[in-house]
Amino acid sequence: MNIEHFPSRLLENAVNEFAKLPGIGKKTALRLVLHLLKKDAEEVHRFGEAITQLRDEVKHCSHCHNISDHEVCNICSNPSRDHEVICVVENIRDVMSIENTQQYRGVYHVLGGIISPMDGIGPSDLEIDSLLERVATGQVREIIFALSTTMEGDSTNFYLFKKLKNSEVRITTLARGVSVGDELEFTDELTLGRSIVNRLLYEQSIS
């Protein structure tokens, strides 16, 4: 059914806004909106506010660029974490995936993407300089590459490796328990947990 005859402009607006979300078509959007219409005003307000409030108030950690409620995120501000080990990930979903394994006690660095010429994403679009700065302080013992095992992930790893190999820091990467071609976030926690425990020297992984 194409949805031309909206009985209400307000309804049309809400549906169009929902339909802008990835993977949500007009029809699904209408379903969701009509579902919300059945709820109490209070509940719907909570929904709307949760989103606007997030967008307005959420911060990015000044250390690792993870999403955070504070200037420095809970992980970076946690003294019981090993701040000399930095796990480099593509996005915050990957941080959450690794945290869920409860196998990692170091800190993170969120690149905000991976090098992908196809999508016009180059090194300058990512939080790479800030990573190099963190290493330059000399307080970093190890960098763990935990990017998706895709071509983009591998080339990003290699780009970072070239930038870092002259520093004192030990460069490791996830054990290839993560099956090649998989997105990190779709990897089950057991595999992911093992792969971060048995991480390899980056050189081994490419040899």
Added chain:
Amino acid sequence: MNIEHFPSRLLENAVNEFAKLPGIGKKTALRLVLHLLKKDAEEVHRFGEAITQLRDEVKHCSHCHNISDHEVCNICSNPSRDHEVICVVENIRDVMSIENTQQYRGVYHVLGGIISPMDGIGPSDLEIDSLLERVATGQVREIIFALSTTMEGDSTNFYLFKKLKNSEVRITTLARGVSVGDELEFTDELTLGRSIVNRLLYEQSIS
């Protein structure tokens, strides 16, 4: 991946709110929220406001109970529609489906559901009395039953038929072009358009 380790309470709130929507799991919710986070604040505000505004300001037409921006909906207030013919539908999606066929010039009555003992929905939960009142004015020539051709739809038709059969009004139902067992809203516009043009007397449809 189960999502326990949210880096931000604000993020967690937003994800939980999204995950309350039908057919949206935690993981999808996270995707949608992170998508919104990438948008300009203005765009996200428009999203949040479109929903809260809808919930706060939308009205239901005092005649047909369709969703409307005004006290009386565009269809009921349209003098070029035939107000003596009322098409009875389950919900506003069905109004939109029939409007899309551009085959119907009468008005509507939205029951707000169908009789479904399984879901504990009885006649008193639906806009049935208000329909009988509309008929009682004597200004209605025909009532078209356009409910889904499911068991619940049929029993609702039959309940309404018993209530109406002593009145002068002509009671018709959609031609069974709508394949039995289908939800009305999933019917293609052509079939739906034909079935409302070749509508039958309700007696014929049950004989």
